[in-house]
Structures are given as C-alpha cells and as structure tokens.
Amino acid sequence: MKILVCITHVPDTTSKIQFTENNTQFDKTGVQFIIGPYDDYALARAVELRDQTGGSLTVLNVGEAETEPTLRKALAIGADEAVRINAFPSDSLFVANQIAHYAKEGNYDLILMGRESIDFNGGMVHGMVAEMLGVPSVSPVMKLEIEGETVKMAREIEGGKEYLEAKLPLVAGCQEPIAEWKIPNMRGIMSARTKPLNVVEAVNDKTATKTVSYELPPTKGAVKLIDKDNVEELVKLLQNEAKVL
C-alpha cells in the first residue's frame, strides 16, 4: 500500500502568539516550530499501517526551506521519504491544489493528515484534496483499520461517534486516539539523514483567500475572587452581573 501523510509546520502549542509590521506578519521570534499535533497522530497511524501491510510511506509538506527540519523529524519517526513542495502555503485551496496534484501522479491508496492545522484551524485541506481527486474524505477520524480494500473508521461527531466503511483510495483527517504519538529514536534520527527529501516546485498559484491582517483578543481583566465559604456570592454574581444563570 502507498500511503501519503501531509504534515503542517506550526508553532509549538505553548507559543505566545504575536504579530509585527502593524499586525500583518506573524512574529516568529522565540517560536519553536513542530509537526502539527493532529498530523503527528496521522503519521503515527501511517507508520503502523505501513509496518503491517508493507508498501511505502511518503510525508509531504507545502512550505519553504525552513520546514525541512520538520520533515526530517517525520522521517526519523518512520516515513520512508519526504517531499517538500517549495512554496509559501498561502491558503487552504493553494495547499490542497499542490497536494492533490502530487497525489494524483503518485497514485496513493491512502492519504492521511491531521483534522486541522493548529495555526489557521481551517480543517479544510483534506476535504478539498479528496474532492479534487474524486475520492471519499472522512474527518475527524479517531480509529482507522484496513481490511483488504476496505477501510473501517470511527469518526467523532458532536457528543459521540460514527462508524464508517469505505474502499481505498481515501483521504482522512485524523485525531487522537487513532495512534500513540511516536518519538524518534536514535536509529530513526540517524537513518533520517540518509532518507530522500525531494523538493518539488509548485504547480499553480490559485488561491481563494488572502489574509491581510491579524488581531489579538483584548486582555482579560483581573479575576474576581470569591471566598470559599461564600459560594452564594458566586451564584449571585453569575445571575446578576454576568447574567448567565
């Protein structure tokens, strides 16, 4: 089986988010970049499936040269080869176009990615790629098993789960607990250095949206502390001041 895993290169979950140049640029100062946490789940499950069924596992990122350490990490976790499509990921449609084009050429059976990136939280790329390829898409997937040509999945819905079956090929947006994150070991890190990381040029520059500026939420006022022996006071405040009860 040929598996493609698409990963994002995003600020670490604990990053302080700030902007520069009159709120038009993300401030990278002091920010550590990681594989998107949801993409990490997709990758972990893909490594398991590849080990079970044989075949190959390619990891792909649409990004500029700075994302290569993130791709190397994915190689260290277990991908066989990496591909960087050399372009700034300007919007979901652009990214989806790049992935779909690459995937079509490579005839992948299974394309996994995270349910959403943790920077723009769009959660759209998997659905767009699937529509472009004319195959089913399922997200957010929390369980995925392959039995022959059949894919058995559980998908999270509001307040519960849905169980689904589909045939390969398929695109899935993943989340926990689809697999345990894998941490690269020394052997993985060493072998990642010699695995191929191919750089490919972007195919077209079609976008549908353009982010023009950013804003931070207003800072919160100080907390109003209520004495633990006077919980009635809290109830009163919630009723009369906040008006939420």
Place this chain on the structure above:
Amino acid sequence: MSILVYIEHAEGAIKKTSLEAVSYAKELAALEGQDVVAVALGTIEESALGQAGTAGASKVLHVNDEKLNAGVIQAHADAVAQAFEKVGAQTLVLAKSSLGDAVAARLSVKLDAGLVSNVVALPETNGGYKVKRSIYTGKAFAFSEITTDRKILAVKKNAVGLKTDGDAASVEALEVNLPESDFVAKITATDKATGEISLPEADIIVSGGRGLKGPENWNLIEDLAKAMGAATGCSKPVSDSGWRPHHEHVGQTGVKVAPSLYVAVGISGAIQHLAGVNASKYIVVINKDPEAPFFKAADYGIVGDAFEILPKLTEAVKALK
C-alpha cells in the same frame, strides 16, 4: 438574490448552531438586500423545519431522502451544491461543526468558492470582502479577504448570537440527483450519547480536571452541571485515563467550546486547555492552588478544595430555581 444556509438537524429539531448560522445569514442578507434560504437534508418534520424562519429564513428547501439521514459527506456536499445552483446563490453560510467542516471543504472546490472557517463576525465589504476568523486555537484573529465571487462562511458558535423573532418559513421539497459514488463511504453505526447536552453546542459547561482525583468523584461535576442545565467536559489527562469519554475532552487537541459560561474545576489551565475555552464569555475557576494559571484567564474564581466547594455550589444553584 438569496444567501443559502446549510442547516443540520438532530433528534427532530434544527441544531441550535445551525439556527445561529441562519441568524448570521439574515444579518448579512440585510446588508446586501438579499433574503435567506435554508437547505435541510434527510428525514425531519416540516413543522420543525419551519423553525428556520424564526431565525430569519424565508424558505427552507427540504431534500426528504432517508439516505441523507446519516452524515454521508459527499452526498451532502452534492445536494447542497445543487441547492446552491438552483437558488442562484453567491454565498453559502453554515455552522462550524464536525459534519459542516467536512461538507464545506468539498463544496468550496465544487462551487469554486473561497471558504473561511471559524468566522466570528459579519464581513467587512468596503474595499474587498474581509472576514474575521479565529486562529491559533482562539489565541488570535485574522482578517481574510475572499477573492472569489462565490463565498462560503463557516460560522463559529456564539459569533453573532441567535435571534428568533421571525415567522415560520415555508418548506419546499427539493429533488436532487445523487450518484451512487456519493455513498461509497457508508456509515455503519452511530454511538451517540442521547439526552445529554452536546458539548460543542452547550451554553453552560462544567468541566473537571485531574484535581477530581478519579471517575468515582464525577457525580460532583454532574450534579452541578445538572443544576445549571450544563454539559460536562474534562481536561485531556482525564479522558486519556479513561475517566471520561473522549468526546468530552476540551482544548487544543479536543473540543473547542464557546459557551456563555465555562466552569473549570480542578483544572490547572495549561495553555493547551485554555486554547479550547478562550472563546467562552465568562469563566469560573475552582482550584485549591491560588497560583493555578487558570485564574489569569478567569472572570470569577474560588481558591479551595473542589470536594468541599462543589456540593455547596450545587445547593446554592438549586436554591435559585
């Protein structure tokens, strides 16, 4: 012209988040001199559909086909695309949800429409079409300009609020053509907590963390939630240890919520948890550690032992009713 709204329904009623999307579309339509048409898929009573009118729709198109009851993503996208063409709409509005997101992504390609998700305000339309969206899991906002003629907006809960002062909408049957290939991914079963208030849609949430010590103490959280008419949530380690089901896990990697009131009990307030709750209007924190980071994000706080405070608080809330 009309703005089309894709509405979801559950247990015989339109989902509240979908009604909010209709309200949002109504405000947008008023700015643009348009009207609002909703589209609903699958089996649901006409009278329940008419409810979309109270939120601002003048008409509901109903594809009454039981094959669309389960959330078959491709079929939903196809049906909505056909409704969009039929109405001659340029804009589609829907509520951000598990199904909504999946359908919207496919629709944006199908309809060649720029899609913005997590929308939190009406677009600014003087000089471009700029939409404010929540990014970095609620830690910031972006203004994204949609550059295509057709537009899709997936609206975050509580973005504009729900107005229900309209009249019932007329319901019209809609026939659509759905190829077999739309049903390749089949839903074989669902496992839904019935009767409970759904977390992503809840207006009040009582959430517990590792400070509750174990699942055997969850009745304290549930009792308060029941008294408040709230849904229950939890932190990640709580669902990781199996104390609570995964769909209750709130945060960056779990459910993102935007209730009017979020009550966090025995949760430290790690940045990943905060990322999922920072869209809440009011936050109450109960924690025995006065240094817990959650107090910085809270509106009201009590420093003390949850085991002591929760029963008293539940009684005090009950006394209100």
